[in-house]
Amino acid sequence: MTAPLLEVRDLGIAIGALDVVRGVDLSLGRGKTLGLVGESGCGKSITMLAIMGLLSEHVRVTGSIRLSGDELVGKPQSALAELRGKRMAMIFQDPMTSLNPVMTVGEQLGEAIAIHQPRMKRQARQARALDLLRLVAIPFPDRRLLQYPHELSGGMRQRVMIAIAMANDPELLIADEPTTALDVTVQAQIMELLQRLQAERHMGMLLISHDLGVVGDIADEVAIMYAGRICERGSVDAVFDSPHHPYTHGLLASLPQIDRTVGKLASIPGALPSLASRPQGCRFHPRCFHAQETCRREEPQLRPVASGAVAACHFAEIAVPSRKAEEVA
Amino acid sequence: MTRYIVRRLLSLPLLLLGIVSLAFLISHATQGDPLASIVSERQMDNPEVVAAAKARWGLDKSLPEQYFIYIRNLLSGDLGTSFRTKQPVAQDLLERLPATLELVIAAMLLGSTTGIVLGVLAARFRDRVIDHAARLWALIGSSTPVFWSGLIFLYIFSVVLGWLPGPGRLDARATPPEGLTGFLTIDALLIGDMGLFWDALHHLMLPALVLGWTVMGIVSRLVRASMLDVLSQDYITAARARGAGEVRVLLNHALRNALVPTLTIIGFTFAYLITGAVLTEAIFSWTGIGSYAVDAARSLDYPAIMGVTIVGGAAFLLTNLATDIAYAFADPRIRLS
Amino acid sequence: MAENLALPGVRRREWPKWLKLPVLIGFGIIGFWVLVCLSVDFWPIDNPIDMVARRLQPPSFDHWFGTDALGRDVLSRTLHGARFSLMMSCAVIIFAVLIGSTIGAIAGYVGGFVDGALMRLVDVTLSFPPILLAMAVTAALGPGLENAAVAMIIVWWPIYARLMRGQVLSVKSREHVEAAVAAGASHSRTLLKHILPLSWSPILINATMDFGQVVLLTASLSFIGLGASPPTPEWGSMISEGAIHFYQWWICAGPGIAILSVVLGFNFLGDGLRDLLDPRSK
Numbered sequence: 031m032t033a034p035l036l037e038v039r040d041l042g043i044a045i046g047a048l049d050v051v052r053g054v055d056l057s058l059g060r061g062k063t064l065g066l067v068g069e070s071g072c073g074k075s076i077t078m079l080a081i082m083g084l085l086s087e088h089v090r091v092t093g094s095i096r097l098s099g100d101e102l103v104g105k106p107q108s109a110l111a112e113l114r115g116k117r118m119a120m121i122f123q124d125p126m127t128s129l130n131p132v133m134t135v136g137e138q139l140g141e142a143i144a145i146h147q148p149r150m151k152r153q154a155r156q157a158r159a160l161d162l163l164r165l166v167a168i169p170f171p172d173r174r175l176l177q178y179p180h181e182l183s184g185g186m187r188q189r190v191m192i193a194i195a196m197a198n199d200p201e202l203l204i205a206d207e208p209t210t211a212l213d214v215t216v217q218a219q220i221m222e223l224l225q226r227l228q229a230e231r232h233m234g235m236l237l238i239s240h241d242l243g244v245v246g247d248i249a250d251e252v253a254i255m256y257a258g259r260i261c262e263r264g265s266v267d268a269v270f271d272s273p274h275h276p277y278t279h280g281l282l283a284s285l286p287q288i289d290r291t292v293g294k295l296a297s298i299p300g301a302l303p304s305l306a307s308r309p310q311g312c313r314f315h316p317r318c319f320h321a322q323e324t325c326r327r328e329e330p331q332l333r334p335v336a337s338g339a340v341a342a343c344h345f346a347e348i349a350v351p352s353r354k355a356e357e358v359a
Numbered sequence: 360m361t362r363y364i365v366r367r368l369l370s371l372p373l374l375l376l377g378i379v380s381l382a383f384l385i386s387h388a389t390q391g392d393p394l395a396s397i398v399s400e401r402q403m404d405n406p407e408v409v410a411a412a413k414a415r416w417g418l419d420k421s422l423p424e425q426y427f428i429y430i431r432n433l434l435s436g437d438l439g440t441s442f443r444t445k446q447p448v449a450q451d452l453l454e455r456l457p458a459t460l461e462l463v464i465a466a467m468l469l470g471s472t473t474g475i476v477l478g479v480l481a482a483r484f485r486d487r488v489i490d491h492a493a494r495l496w497a498l499i500g501s502s503t504p505v506f507w508s509g510l511i512f513l514y515i516f517s518v519v520l521g522w523l524p525g526p527g528r529l530d531a532r533a534t535p536p537e538g539l540t541g542f543l544t545i546d547a548l549l550i551g552d553m554g555l556f557w558d559a560l561h562h563l564m565l566p567a568l569v570l571g572w573t574v575m576g577i578v579s580r581l582v583r584a585s586m587l588d589v590l591s592q593d594y595i596t597a598a599r600a601r602g603a604g605e606v607r608v609l610l611n612h613a614l615r616n617a618l619v620p621t622l623t624i625i626g627f628t629f630a631y632l633i634t635g636a637v638l639t640e641a642i643f644s645w646t647g648i649g650s651y652a653v654d655a656a657r658s659l660d661y662p663a664i665m666g667v668t669i670v671g672g673a674a675f676l677l678t679n680l681a682t683d684i685a686y687a688f689a690d691p692r693i694r695l696s
Numbered sequence: 697m698a699e700n701l702a703l704p705g706v707r708r709r710e711w712p713k714w715l716k717l718p719v720l721i722g723f724g725i726i727g728f729w730v731l732v733c734l735s736v737d738f739w740p741i742d743n744p745i746d747m748v749a750r751r752l753q754p755p756s757f758d759h760w761f762g763t764d765a766l767g768r769d770v771l772s773r774t775l776h777g778a779r780f781s782l783m784m785s786c787a788v789i790i791f792a793v794l795i796g797s798t799i800g801a802i803a804g805y806v807g808g809f810v811d812g813a814l815m816r817l818v819d820v821t822l823s824f825p826p827i828l829l830a831m832a833v834t835a836a837l838g839p840g841l842e843n844a845a846v847a848m849i850i851v852w853w854p855i856y857a858r859l860m861r862g863q864v865l866s867v868k869s870r871e872h873v874e875a876a877v878a879a880g881a882s883h884s885r886t887l888l889k890h891i892l893p894l895s896w897s898p899i900l901i902n903a904t905m906d907f908g909q910v911v912l913l914t915a916s917l918s919f920i921g922l923g924a925s926p927p928t929p930e931w932g933s934m935i936s937e938g939a940i941h942f943y944q945w946w947i948c949a950g951p952g953i954a955i956l957s958v959v960l961g962f963n964f965l966g967d968g969l970r971d972l973l974d975p976r977s978k
Contacts (some may be wrong), residue, residue: 108604115602122600127593131692132615141611142601143622178691194601377820385829386836402918504912507921507935507952514945633825638916642939652828656835657921664832671828 033099035060035234036081036202040093043073048071048134048305051077051258055332058251060201061232064264065245068255069302074238075123077255078204081236082120083110091239097202116146118202119195124211129179135190136175139163142197162193165224185216189223196227203228204236209244210261221248242285246270254278255305257313260332264339274341277319312344320345360687360694365535369679378672379433382608383426386665400471413621438669439662443655448666458528459647463632465567470574470628475621477575478582479609480615482590493579501576505635509569509642516565523565527646530558553586566643577628578621592616592643633671645687716971722964725957732778742769744776744929752944762946766927773929774950780930781958784841785910788848789903796851796856796898804864805887815861818854826851826968830913834922840849841930843922847911852906859902863895897973904969905917908962931955 039058042049051073058064068074080091083102094100097117102110114120117187122128130138139159141148157176163171166189179187190209190218205224209217225248228235239245245252246266253263254277264274273279280298300317303309309316315325324344332340335347402408413419417428432439438448474497481493498608516523529535529541533555539546544563547556589595598612601650635650640649648667687693701769742748747767748759755762761770794921803814818859822827835842864887867873873890883888918932926933931951 078598082600084596111599111602111604113602114600118598120597122593122597124593126661128597130594130598130612130616132619132690133612141598141603141607145602145604145607180692197601373816374820377816378823381820381824382832385832475734496961498960499956502912502956502963504844504907504915504919504932504935504952504955504959506916506932507948510935510939510942510948511945511952514942518943530874582933606749629825634827634916637827637831638919641920652831656831659835661836664835668824668828668832672824675824675825 033096034058035062036064036236037096037099038077038081038094039096041077041080041095042078042090042092043085044090044092046090049258049308050089052306054255054260055263056253057234058202058234058236058258060234061228062251063228063235063237063249063250064237065249066236067240067242067245067252069240069332070253071302071304073258075206078120078206078236078238082114082118082204083107084114093133093283104266112146115142115195116198117200118204119198120153120204121188121191121195121206121208124180124208125191126211128191131179131186133178134175135163135177135179135182139175139190139194139197142194146198157198158245159193162196163190165196165227166190166193168193172232183216184212185220188212188216189222192223192227196231199231200233200293202234204238206238207240208237210240217244224248242270242281250298254281257308259313259342261314261343262339262341263332263339265290268339272337273340274335274337274346275314275343276320277314278341280317312342320348329357363687364684367683371676371680375673378676379430379669380426381670382665382668383429385668386661387422387425406534407494412539423463433669438666441655441660441663443660443663445659448663451651451663452666452670454541455646455648455651458638458645459495459544459640459649460567461542461544461563462566462570462647465563466570466574466632467628468571470571471578472676473571474575474578475582475614475618477579478617479614481579481583482586482613483609485587490583494583497579498577499576500572500578502640505569505573506638506642508572509566509639512565512569516578523557524561526642528559529555530646533558545606545649550615563589566639569642570632570639573631573673574628575672577624577631581621581624582614582617586613589613589616604644619686619689622682627679629675633675651655716968718964719968722961722968725961726965729778729782729954729958729961732775733782736775736779741768741772741775744773745927752941752947754944755946760945761914761950764947765941765944768927770947770950771935774931774954776929777931777951777954778958779933780841780924780928781911781914781955784845784914785806785907788845788852788910789907791849792852792906793856793899793903796853797852797860797895800857800860800862800863801887801892801895804861805868805883811861814857818857821850821854821905822858824851826913827916830917831920831922834917839922839925841918841924841928844914844917847909847917848910852910855902855906856899859898860895863898864891865942867891867894901966901970901973905966906964908959908966911955911958911962915951928949 034057036055036056040048041051041054041056043051050291054077055071056064056066066074066077076089079085080089081102082093085091085354091103093103097113102113105327122222133141136156136159139162140155143155143158147155159175160171163174168174168186168189171278173188174182174190179190182190192208203224208224211219213218221244224235224237227233229248237245237249249266251264252266252269253260254269254275255261256277262269262273262278269278273282277298284298298317303313303316309326310329312318312321312330315321318325322345326343330342330344333346334341335341410419420428420520429439436449438452440446441448441451444451477497481490482491487612498562513525517525524530535543536546536550536552536555539549544556547553547559595608595612598608603612636647637649637652639645640647641653644650648670651663652667652671654660655667742759744964745768748769749763749767751763751765751767753763753767754819755761759769759771761774763772764770799814803811830844830847833850834844837843837846844926868891876886876890914923915930915932918930919936921933921936923929924933926937931954934951935948938944938951941947
């Protein structure tokens with residue numbers, strides 16, 4: 031059996047004495063999509079920066095991150111830079127701020143190509159840049175090459191970011207909330223584009239989102255993150271149909287659903303604890319309806335549950351009624 | 360953008376008039392008696408000599424009259440006649456302009472390149488030894504009086520080490536080429552005299568170093584601050600995410616953005632350069648406008664002082680305008696709006 | 697959150713942000729010079745004006761900084777010079793702040809034509825490179841320390857006028873000021889009670905930073921020969937005298953280091969003050 035495209039084992043990220051992320055396991059196969067879901071501040075963005083090797087030297091990363099079996103943790107920056115943009119690429123949340131304002135679209139695309147194919151001739155690079163813009167379905171691509179980011183609309187900018195990410199046909203595409211900063215109408219188009227590119231190129235995609243709906247639509251697997259830990263992970267079907275962690279359940283319950291007759295929008299009480307004030311025991315217990323004495327003392331570990339997923343809850347089997355059952359009732 | 364430039368250009372004549380008027384006011388409505396510097400003390404009692412001198416320099420007319428005459432002459436490029444050199448001030452200044460420009464440009468190039476390098480290094484290695492050292496060096500540069508550092512540098516490099524020549528623009532035995540640009544380094548190249556070129560360059564080095572040090576202090580401070588600002592932006596992380604190496608990130612992405620705000624202070628630096636140039640020229644016997652100003656001030660040569668002040672003010676104003684426009688052009692967000 | 701963690705990282709300090717080594721050094725230097733100013737008459741050093749030894753002696757045990765062309769003790773002259781430099785700079789800054797902020801406050805508060813006219817005057821004055829303006833004014837008034845001081849006040853007041861006007865304009869629109877005006881408070885009362893107290897901190901920061909620059913310009917004017925006249929032990933004119941005796945480097949060393957240390961000290965202090973008082977600075 032060959033190694034999966036991306037395998038993260040026991041990832042820990044710490045800044046000084048503060049544990050930002052601990053014990054994160056993730057696995058993503060070629061051509062598959064993994065959704066990483068959580069509230070903002072739960073550590074999903076920093077996890078993704080760790081995978082890309084983009085964290086500053088003051089941030090301590092432990093555990094293992096393997097790209098096709100190749101260990102990334104501890105690799106020198108120069109070696110990581112060679113991988114970035116070539117084998118793994120990334121799209122950012124806000125296309126407004128992630129494009130360099132004083133460089134034209136053409137310059138930035140050309141740079142993305144030139145970094146990894148330095149011997150390519152200028153004209154060939156130009157042609158390739160044009161192809162990339164066509165690939166992401168930007169109208170009048172030749173004109174866009176000479177424009178600056180601020181002259182483009184938000185959706186167009188995100189398409190440019192995607193084109194830049196696709197410049198060297200990466201195996202892994204990390205998309206960090208790629209549609210959050212965009213208009214609702216544009217969001218669907220961008221997601222569609224990402225799905226199409228993924229299918230065409232047989233890329234692995236790590237989709238980071240706080241929107242369970244989007245993840246449910248396009249991901250194969252899903253991992254739910256809370257306060258720096260994974261609380262439930264499994265196939266989309268398993269996790270969505272029968273969530274075993276109260277947090278997952280809460281997230282799903284707060285999701286507006288067209289096919290649900292009862293228009294009840296639940297929300298989870300309380301707020302995500304800050305980095306410095308994470309509670310003892312289960313990190314979710316202050317917000318959990320079912321919290322028991324054990325939850326306050328012991329931190330639950332991920333373990334297999336009936337749905338085939340894994341969940342980190344002491345009472346995974348009893349705390350959460352199956353969603354199917356709820357719907358029947 | 361165009362409207363902005365037009366508005367700035369329209370305000371220019373008014374400001375220039377303000378400069379001239381203020382300079383005129385300062386040098387005429389004061390206690391100092393200009394006659395004292397024209398007429399020798401012995402002849403002060405002789406009414407004929409005094410009257411003749413007054414008539415010659417236009418001092419017999421009323422202040423408003425003198426003002427309008429000055430403005431009228433100014434419009435035809437006449438800045439008056441120097442008490443000291445007995446030459447037209449405009450001619451004096453033109454003759455000395457190339458020397459000052461050569462010094463100022465050399466200092467600017469030296470100061471801004473080293474300043475940018477130091478600023479980038481300090482920002483990249485923030486809070487490390489290299490950052491502290493760069494900042495201290497820059498701060499000392501902008502805190503040291505140039506007339507003192509000039510003397511110290513001369514003593515060290517010229518007297519103790521003997522690496523560089525003493526004051527002046529050329530070796531005392533050399534003759535400068537006439538009728539060319541007046542930039543001695545360029546003139547020497549034009550006539551193909553390499554010996555003369557090296558001589559001029561060697562003479563230029565120390566004053567440019569002294570003057571450039573102050574510029575370096577200001578530039579590196581600003582480059583550091585704006586580099587730190589830029590380095591925390593998303594597009595820097597995005598550039599790294601596409602595989603850009605450290606050098607490319609620093610120079611292509613960060614510096615390119617950081618230089619835009621740096622441009623604005625070039626106008627501001629110009630004020631320091633003028634201050635520095637005046638004193639540096641005095642130390643290095645550099646026959647430019649700065650040493651002319653010092654000589655004029657020492658001998659109370661009012662027309663010359665006024666001329667230098669007006670020209671300096673106008674140059675300062677124009678540099679500021681030029682940098683503002685350059686700034687607008689350097690940032691595509693402003694240029695295209 | 698994640699953005700702050702990206703390369704290159706930013707470390708946070710735990711002790712008071714503004715109290716750093718440079719600020720302490722600044723305090724030390726300025727404290728030293730203030731002490732010298734107050735007590736120099738009681739120091740066991742030679743009279744700065746008298747000839748006390750042979751001319752042009754290099755530093756020795758008797759004369760730590762050597763002697764100058766007239767056989768005066770350079771150390772003693774340097775220490776006495778602090779009085780002229782610091783007192784003069786103090787006077788210049790105080791007057792520039794008083795005049796400038798009064799004019800700026802009036803311009804900002806009254807607005808309209810008065811504001812326009814005053815601000816044009818500020819623009820024009822700021823259009824001159826400081827040293828040229830100072831030279832022109834000093835030359836016109838006649839050389840001397842007092843006139844140099846007047847010249848520097850003329851150079852510096854517009855900076856404070858502009859600063860104060862900006863402050864007044866921004867404070868004027870705040871609710872409690874509008875409320876005071878609505879409640880019938882008089883103009884001068886509104887200005888003094890409600891606006892000025894909020895405006896002093898940027899002025900203080902600027903004044904501290906400018907102090908060093910004033911010291912520099914004072915020395916520059918004296919160096920040119922427009923400020924202090926011999927035998928006054930003023931730093932700039934001491935360097936000017938020393939420049940003639942170029943090979944006797946020690947004559948310039950004392951006053952040069954003195955100027956450098958004062959300017960550096962005020963720069964350090966100003967930086968610290970800005971960190972302390974200005975919430976916007978990093």
